[in-house]
Amino acid sequence: MTGAREVAYETLRAVHESDAYSNLLLPAAIQRAGLSSGDAALATELTYGTLRRRGTYDAVIGIAADRSPASIDPAVLDALRLGVHQLLATRVASHAAVNESVTLARRAAGRGAAGFTNAVLRRVSRDTPGEWADRIAQTARSDDEAIALTTSHPVWVIRAFRRALAAEGRGDELEALLTADNVAPRVTMAALPGLAAPDPAARQTPFSPLGFRLAGGAPDGAVAESHGRVRVQDEGSQLAALALTRATPVSAGERWLDLCAGPGGKTAILAAEALAHGARLDANEVSPTRAGLVRRSIAGVPLAVEVTERDGRDLTAERAGAYDRILVDAPCTGLGALRRRPEARWRKAPGDVPELTALQGQLLAGAVDALAPGGLVAYVTCSPHLAETAGVVAEVRQRFGAELDEVDAREVVRRIAVSPPDLAEQSDGSGRAQLWPHRHNTDAMSITLLRRRG
Incomplete structure (x- = not known):
């Protein structure tokens, strides 16, 4: 039976090999795998978290492997990224993060890839996220590149954001914006005006008069029951x-x-x-x-x-x-x-x-x-x-x-x-x-x- 890590890994491979869109691919993959709600949540976190922080994780992998990520087999690199995310950004036990990623690499590229993956991830596991952030920042050639590596945003995006915030006189909010970009958004619903109303137990959103957040449960049920008049x-x-x-x-x-x-x-x-x-x-x-x-x-x-x-x-x-x-x-x-x-x-x-x-x-x-x-x-x-x-x-x-x-x-x-x-x-x-x-x-x-x- 396909588990959460396999679903996340397969989605990462499709995104990087075929330019697939994770938000379209992942829900279907979760459904095909028949994941429980807990495993579905784990697959979602692993997939989106790894994609968001890819720039940071590649910098970490480059140091731990002592080679450019571009020189690593793409299938193995995705297994490494998934493992690094578990080690540095989740509560997954280190041994589980390493062992499962090694298994993925072995299936993708054989025993040599498994040994390489094991060595790199064990090297990563020896230091804290803060220590790795300091280490990759020290490799940067400029302040903007240091920000890019630690916040996982391309330099050109950081500069575009800085200019847009400065146009509002809010340039000091750049760090807060980059941090927010790396946090999974809460699911927000909309009730089409005149056709639907929020669940009485739902919480109204602060700005849109149509918006609300469900008190619990997956949004798919609410959307289906309303025939699309309630939507994400x-x-x-x-x-x-x-x-x-x-x-x-x-x-x-x-x-x-x-x-x-x-x-x-x-x-x-x-x-x-x-x-x-x-x-x-x-x-x-x-x-x-x-x-x-x-x-x-x-x-x-x-x-x-x-x-x-x-x-x-x-x-x-x-x-x-x-x-x-x-x-x-x-x-x-x-x-x-x-x-x-x-x-x-x-x-x-x-x-x-x-x-x-x-x-x-x-x-x-x-x-x-x-x-x-x-x-x-x-x-x-x-x-x-x-x-x-x-x-x-x-x-x-x-x-x-x-x-x-x-x-x-x-x-x-x-x-x-x-x-x-x-x-x-x-x-x-x-x-x-x-x-x-x-x-x-x-x-x-x-x-x-x-x-x-x-």
Whole structure:
């Protein structure tokens, strides 16, 4: 029978070999293995914890093995990473962590790999996590590299976070942000407005009026029983959708568009809000697979929603002036969701940003063209990177000039929130609302609201 460590190891291998997404792969692997709730929790911790701290663990392995991790067989390296995580970040007994990892390495690469794994992990086990942190920091060539090694973030991500926090005058929060990124987020639920209500025993989340946390038990049961009208969704994502629908009163007959809808969490909130106020909603997602996720996400909302599979730039070019509200939840680096998507920090590079910002600007400009006079667009990214947030908006505002006004998203979010969140002012004077894992316990969601003049 497959155990928790085998499930975690197989997931790590798929992530590193096939660019699989752990949050999609792991639940299915746990179900196939028939793990108990306790073993499922262990597999989840081992998988996500190892992925989050990969940068730190590779530095530890490099010292303990006296060789570059890049020179180690990938299958053996994943067994080592899994073992180091157990030794340095869990309460798993050292002998169990070593022996189980040795077994995994032997199955993957034979007796020689097993002996190598045993030697490296026993070397790691002789020192405390604090001692290893000091040791790897001493190998760094700069202060930022030392931070990168000890917090398991690429240097370019650390610098992007520092700039984004400095734009709020909160540069001293960098350590808190990096620490928060390495802590597993609590599961947050959303009850679609007008269609579902939280369990009476649940605890209301501090900001989103739709959000709650279950008193106990797995969320899958609650989602299934509600036919999707109760769902797992980050509180920041909930607020981003509500910022568009509740920024101004809705008039019956309004036409809305979710331009980049996949995987559909925000689309479901828009659909429920449209149903409640007599508005119409279209959704678009360029990826057929993600478009399928959108259709499943809105299946519990009794509203006819057309889900198209188009390049959003082409779609908006054909629908000039057609919409009263548009959500542009743009493709981005995803740096705001590193807690939730642990491998994401290793999959992006600084060179990805220019291509993404060009696409983001084109999608936002197309959305503005598709707005009716007086229409509102919410530009949202799950990233605090200034190039993807303030930079894109500044370019689009410059292009449209007097045609666009900015609505203060911070004021809107504070007004719709259960308790007003601490949203710092931006150095560029914009009304952009930036949420943070360390400050709000949400993904680092950026929300900008723009209105086309009537």
